[in-house]
Every structure is written in structure tokens, then in C-alpha cells.
Amino acid sequence: MLDAQMVMTMRMMGMAGLWSVTPAEQSRMVSEKTEAFTDAAAASARAMARGGSPADIAAAALKPVRRKARSNAKRLAKRGPNTRAKH
Template sequence: MWPLSMVQAWMRTASAGVAMAIDVQSVINLRILGLAGLRASPEGEGWRMIHEKQPAFMAAGIAWQNAILAGDDWSAQAEAATRPLARKARSNHRRLMRR
């Protein structure tokens, strides 16, 4: 049997991943609708869609490396790596929903 703390860490990490996946899918849908002309889309959204990925993934990689070097456990490493991506997806979702 696994210790309760390990199960709780797994559930916290999985929940954060699911929340990020929902935000990401919403952003993809809103952008596709905007690019197809079916929804109002901010000027330059296509450019932004391409150019925001590299800095977000760089931030995720650096956060993950810092967590590894700090000796954090696997769940803290996973949370550190996904936090910048989740933050970016959440902010994109909020921004696109305001339109």
C-alpha cells in the first residue's frame, strides 16, 4: 500500500495537469474560431500564438532544473515544470474570453 502523502501528491499533480489541459484546450478552440473568422480575435493573435511558446517552455525547463537541483521530490518537480505553462494557458484563456 502506498503512503497517503504519496497519493495526495499524485492527486495534486494530476489535478493541476487536468486543469492546465482544460485551459489549453479552451485556448486552442478560441484561437481556431478566431482564425476562422467565427469569433472576434485580437489583432496579432496568430503571431502571438507562435511566439509565446518558446519563452513559456524555457521558463518551464528552468523551473524544472531548479527543482531538481534543489533536491525536490518528483511531485514538486512536476509542479515546478508545469506551473509556468499553466500560468500562461490560464492568462491566455482569460484574455481570449474577454473578447
């Protein structure tokens, strides 16, 4: 959850011109959700088919979303604040 919150914060700061993001960031945040949630649905279906417990199914569903959020948090953190922003 922390990674997701960090990503949301950095993206919002990017929209305000305070964080360095690429122009493609807004479309990226929409398209990647489709991929992550499709992967989550497939992973949870596989866990159900294996007879997993509800906790196993939930963990399987969250894994692709967590992986994407962590990746985004690392990528956006490297970009850093927008030092050219007008205050």
C-alpha cells in the first residue's frame, strides 16, 4: 500500500509541475492498470483452480498489482522533484 501511495503522490505532484515526470505519464498510469488487473484476475483464477484458500487467492491477485506499484515507485523516485518548477 505504501508503494501505491508514493506513486499517487509523485504523479499528483507531477501533474502540479512539482515532480519530474514524462509527458506520457498520464496515459501510462491508465494503460498499466489494465495490464496489472488483467494479470491479477488471471493469477487469482489460477489460485482458485488449484484449490487455494481465500488468503492464497487474494495474495495471488495482489502480487501483480504490488509488483507494478513497486516498479513505478522506484522509477518515479529516481526522477525526483522538478527543479525547474516556478514557485
